[in-house]
Amino acid sequence: MAEITVVEAVNQALTLEMARDQRVVVFGEDVGRSGGVFRATDGLFAKHGAGRVIDTPLSEGVIAGAAIGLALAGWVPVAEIQFLGFVHNGFNQVVDQLARVRYRSAGRFSAQVTIRAPYGGGVRAPELHSDGFEAHFAHAPGLKVVAPATPYDTKGLLLASIRDPDPVLFLEPLRGYRQVKGEVPEGDYEVEIGKARVARQGTDVTLVAWSGAVQVALQAADDAASQGISVEVIDLRTLVPLDAATLAASVTKTGRAVVLQEAALTAGFGAEVVATIQEEAFFSLQAPIRRVASPDVPYPVQMLEEQYLPGPERVLEAILAVTRE
Amino acid sequence: MKKAAPAAHANLDGVASLQMPPMVRYLDEDGELLTQEQPMSDEMALEGYRVMLRGRRFDERSVSLQRQGRMVTLAPGIGQEAATVGAAMAIDATTDWFVPQYRELAGQLWHGYPLRLAFLWHVGHPLAFQVPGDLKMLPFQAAIAGQLPQAVGLAWGLKMKEDPGVVLAIFGDGGTSQGDFHEAANLAGVMKAPIIFLCQNNGWAISTSVTQQTASETLAQKAIAYGFPGIQCDGNDLFAVYATVREAARRAREGQGPTLVEAITYRLGLHTTADDPSRYEPRELHDLWVNRDPLRRMQLHLKARGVVDEAALDRMEDEVKDELRVAWEEAQGEPAPDPDFYFGQVHADRSPRLKRQLERFAKDGLG
Numbered sequence: 009m010a011e012i013t014v015v016e017a018v019n020q021a022l023t024l025e026m027a028r029d030q031r032v033v034v035f036g037e038d039v040g041r042s043g044g045v046f047r048a049t050d051g052l053f054a055k056h057g058a059g060r061v062i063d064t065p066l067s068e069g070v071i072a073g074a075a076i077g078l079a080l081a082g083w084v085p086v087a088e089i090q091f092l093g094f095v096h097n098g099f100n101q102v103v104d105q106l107a108r109v110r111y112r113s114a115g116r117f118s119a120q121v122t123i124r125a126p127y128g129g130g131v132r133a134p135e136l137h138s139d140g141f142e143a144h145f146a147h148a149p150g151l152k153v154v155a156p157a158t159p160y161d162t163k164g165l166l167l168a169s170i171r172d173p174d175p176v177l178f179l180e181p182l183r184g185y186r187q188v189k190g191e192v193p194e195g196d197y198e199v200e201i202g203k204a205r206v207a208r209q210g211t212d213v214t215l216v217a218w219s220g221a222v223q224v225a226l227q228a229a230d231d232a233a234s235q236g237i238s239v240e241v242i243d244l245r246t247l248v249p250l251d252a253a254t255l256a257a258s259v260t261k262t263g264r265a266v267v268l269q270e271a272a273l274t275a276g277f278g279a280e281v282v283a284t285i286q287e288e289a290f291f292s293l294q295a296p297i298r299r300v301a302s303p304d305v306p307y308p309v310q311m312l313e314e315q316y317l318p319g320p321e322r323v324l325e326a327i328l329a330v331t332r333e
Numbered sequence: 334m335k336k337a338a339p340a341a342h343a344n345l346d347g348v349a350s351l352q353m354p355p356m357v358r359y360l361d362e363d364g365e366l367l368t369q370e371q372p373m374s375d376e377m378a379l380e381g382y383r384v385m386l387r388g389r390r391f392d393e394r395s396v397s398l399q400r401q402g403r404m405v406t407l408a409p410g411i412g413q414e415a416a417t418v419g420a421a422m423a424i425d426a427t428t429d430w431f432v433p434q435y436r437e438l439a440g441q442l443w444h445g446y447p448l449r450l451a452f453l454w455h456v457g458h459p460l461a462f463q464v465p466g467d468l469k470m471l472p473f474q475a476a477i478a479g480q481l482p483q484a485v486g487l488a489w490g491l492k493m494k495e496d497p498g499v500v501l502a503i504f505g506d507g508g509t510s511q512g513d514f515h516e517a518a519n520l521a522g523v524m525k526a527p528i529i530f531l532c533q534n535n536g537w538a539i540s541t542s543v544t545q546q547t548a549s550e551t552l553a554q555k556a557i558a559y560g561f562p563g564i565q566c567d568g569n570d571l572f573a574v575y576a577t578v579r580e581a582a583r584r585a586r587e588g589q590g591p592t593l594v595e596a597i598t599y600r601l602g603l604h605t606t607a608d609d610p611s612r613y614e615p616r617e618l619h620d621l622w623v624n625r626d627p628l629r630r631m632q633l634h635l636k637a638r639g640v641v642d643e644a645a646l647d648r649m650e651d652e653v654k655d656e657l658r659v660a661w662e663e664a665q666g667e668p669a670p671d672p673d674f675y676f677g678q679v680h681a682d683r684s685p686r687l688k689r690q691l692e693r694f695a696k697d698g699l700g
Contacts, residue, residue: 033493059493065523070516073482074489080471081490100513105479111678113472114463118681150679173681202684249684 009191014184017159017192018048018124021166022086024196026056029084032170035062036071036088045090046126046185069098075121076106085121086170092127092179093136099144106175107150121175122166128220128270129317130183132310138182139307140271142219145177146247146280152201153247155179157222159190161245164199172201183220204251206258210240213327214258216281217268218244221318225268228323237331247277255281256288263294264330268323273301295333298326351554356565356597359572362625364633372576373422375640381422381443381571382631385414387653388439389628391448392602394657395455399606404455412569412601414439415627416533417503419574420596424501424529424582430469430491432484432502434477436533436600440503444470448656452664459670459678469498477538478508481517481530488526488585499527499585501578507538509552515559518593522559525590529581530556532593533568535600536622540613556593568596569627599625 012020026032034052036044040063043050053061064071068089075085089095095102102123109119129138146153154169154176156162162180169176181188207222208229217225222243229239240258244251259265265285269278282297300318308316359368371378392409399407410417417440421431424444431437431444438451445468454461454473462472471487474480484502491498508514509532521528532552536543549555556563562584566577574596581592599622603610610619635641641649676683676691683691 065516065519067516067519069513070482070485070520073479073513073517074486074520077483077486077488078490080483080487081494081496083490083493085486097512100476100479101482104476105483110680111675112462112474114459114674115678116463116466116472152680249686252686 009193011189012159012192013186014159014162014181014188015046015048015186017163018166018180019050020192020194021163021170022049022052023055025167025170026052026060028196031082031084032086033060033062033078033083034086034088035064037066037090038063039088044088048124048180049088067097068095069101072098072101072106072123075123076101076109076119079119079121080117084170087121087123089123089125091133091137092125092141093139095125095141102177103145103148103151107148110174111150118173119175120173122169122178123175124166124178124180126180126182126185128182129307129313130220132313133182135307135309138313140269140276140302142179142247143271143275143277146277150175151248152176153179154201154245155181155219155247156245157181157184157219157243158188159192161199161205161243163192164197165201165245167196168198168201171198176201179219181220184223188223199245202246202249202251204254205243205245206254207241207243208239210238210262212238212262213264213266213330214240214242214255214262215266215268215323215327216242216244216255218247219270221268221270224318224320224323227320228327231320231324232327235328237327239327244281250280250284252284252288255285259285259289260292263292265293265297266323266326266330267297267299268318269299269301270317271302272304273299274304276301295330298330300326351550351557353551353554354564356567357573357577358567358570359576360567360570360630360634362630364630364637366634372572372579375635375638377422378571378631379635379640381418381575382628382635383649383653384443385418385439385571385628385631386649387442387448387656388414388418390653390657391438391451394661396602396606399455405457406605406607407455408436408605409602410436410438412622412626413533413535413598415571415631416531416568416574416596416598417441418443419571420501420503420529420531420578420594423575423578424499426469428469428496428498429582430471430484430487430498430500432471432480432487432500433473434480434504434508435473435475436505437503441470444468446470448660449663449667452661453667456664458667459674460667478504478511478513478517480504481508481513482520485517485521485524485526485528488521488528489524492524492527497586499529499582501529501531501582503531503533505538506532506534506536506543506546506552507541508532509555510546518556518559518591521591522561525588527585527588528591529578529585530591530593531578532595533598534595535598537600537604537614539604539608551595553593553595561591561593563593563595565595565597568598569625569630571627571631598627601626
């Protein structure tokens with residue numbers, strides 16, 4: 009198997025699915041001739057032309073909204089939002105419209121739509137290019153929210169998302185785009201939506217993370233191991249629907265949990281994870297669950313980025329704290 | 334080398350307004366034809382009148398039932414029947430899509446939406462939103478102009494499939510202030526999407542008059558910015574709306590792209606049953622538009638041409654009354670939705686998490 013990056017995994021999935029399913033259309037800002045600002049759609053335009061790989065006007069609202077209409081016309085749209093931070097221009101179309109197609113039509117229509125968006129900090133991007141806004145979308149019934157961390161999961165989950173009969177917001181780890189490499193089969197495979205992954209087995213503490221933060225979690229687990237603490241790292245992979253069973257099984261075993269979330273603390277998705285763990289495994293807990301997150305300030309510009317993003321040191325501190333309690 | 338134009342055009346006085354095509358009209362306020370010929374047969378005009386009447390009486394009956402506490406808050410389309418029915422008549426229900434906001438019921442009835450479902454809509458039954466299987470129509474849309482990006486996607490998708498269908502997307506004057514309208518119009522222009530944007534300018538967005546909604550002289554002229562034609566028509570004149578939308582549909586079908594049609598009409602009723610227009614609507618303005626009632630106008634026209642007489646009109650009233658009675662009875666006979674209905678409308682499958690919520694819901698009736 010070849011070792012590739014996350015963004016190459018995205019490209020492989022799109023290339024494969026466009027060839028397999030003639031209904032798939034890829035569109036968004038700069039996805040055509042330029043191949044996307046991160047080259048995620050590189051080569052698709054040359055293969056399929058402007059009929060199926062379409063540069064759109066600069067409008068997140070109409071990209072998301074038109075995706076619904078294209079799906080109703082029988083296409084399988086895969087739309088790119090260049091950076092998740094800008095999707096709020098189309099918030100109504102994603103959250104109030106796309107997520108509700110099945111509900112609003114009482115089952116007459118569904119929207120087999122995938123919206124891909126890179127997100128997350130740590131790559132020294134300008135304002136709004138780095139914010140962790142996943143929680144805004146996890147709170148919209150009808151929308152599945154997928155957030156892989158590795159190239160293998162990115163390819164398998166993207167294929168599963170495009171084939172899912174319902175809308176999926178597919179969040180790609182911007183920090184992992186080129187930094188995270190892994191072995192990926194060349195052929196067709198799916199990773200099931202709604203299933204978390206045990207990224208590392210452990211016995212003392214459960215550490216939960218997703219997307220770009222999984223690498224931080226693995227680093228912190230290494231650091232903890234050198235202090236004799238065995239950390240089990242759970243990579244959620246899918247935020248909605250949340251895999252409560254995997255969380256419960258792990259915490260039942262370890263009795264301790266730390267939840268790592270790159271986004272600002274308050275009302276972040278980590279809070280949902282904490283609440284779920286205490287619902288599912290309260291009597292196994294030997295210490296209060298800890299959250300590690302960014303402070304409740306808007307995402308800082310480049311010079312202060314590293315100070316705000318939760319790094320392995322802060323995660324290790326939390327791990328040590330829950331093992332002491 | 335080209336000579337540069339003299340830099341003498343910085344004086345902007347008097348360049349605010351645009352030359353627009355004249356407003357399309359066929360009938361005057363007393364139903365007299367202003368042109369040589371009407372754009373449809375007498376039979377078709379009579380059918381159009383019948384559906385306008387059906388819409389009117391449905392709305393009147395619904396408001397009355399709502400006042401008795403038997404219906405939920407609803408938005409009647411009284412006074413706007415020609416705009417929606419005329420537009421619906423101009424497209425082909427077998428190939429073309431009708432994309433409503435929520436004040437287009439009369440036109441939806443023409444397109445094939447059943448009266449029984451219309452009643453279910455107003456009692457808050459989810460089946461009203463389940464557009465019948467073969468009907469090319471999207472469900473009602475509460476978010477103003479939220480349907481427009483979707484309608485453009487649909488039209489663009491039909492074009493890419495070389496499907497003969499076109500899309501009729503309806504919204505109001507207030508909708509033209511929304512980003513969704515502008516973003517949708519822009520994309521439609523770029524993609525040459527086969528779509529007719531029908532703006533029902535009924536004068537009011539709840540209590541905000543159209544003069545407070547925009548500084549544009551017309552709503553139709555907004556199309557110019559997006560590179561396709563905009564045109565006004567008399568929205569209380571069934572013939573004018575029909576002829577204008579028919580032309581727009583022809584352009585769309587022939588690959589010439591979108592058209593924005595501004596139908597000038599007036600909301601003779603309420604924004605919704607929760608609204609009190611006496612707080613903001615000048616009485617004289619209302620009275621002026623009562624005289625321009627689209628049903629009255631078509632009725633006068635049909636009588637003057639000898640298509641109907643008083644007896645035939647009375648019969649039609651009775652027939653419509655019967656249809657409404659039957660549909661209302663059918664609607665009342667519709668079983669209430671299962672309490673867990675919406676658990677099945679989230680995704681095609683149910684996640685383990687939702688299944689557990691459903692178990693709890695079934696057990697103690699709580700979410």
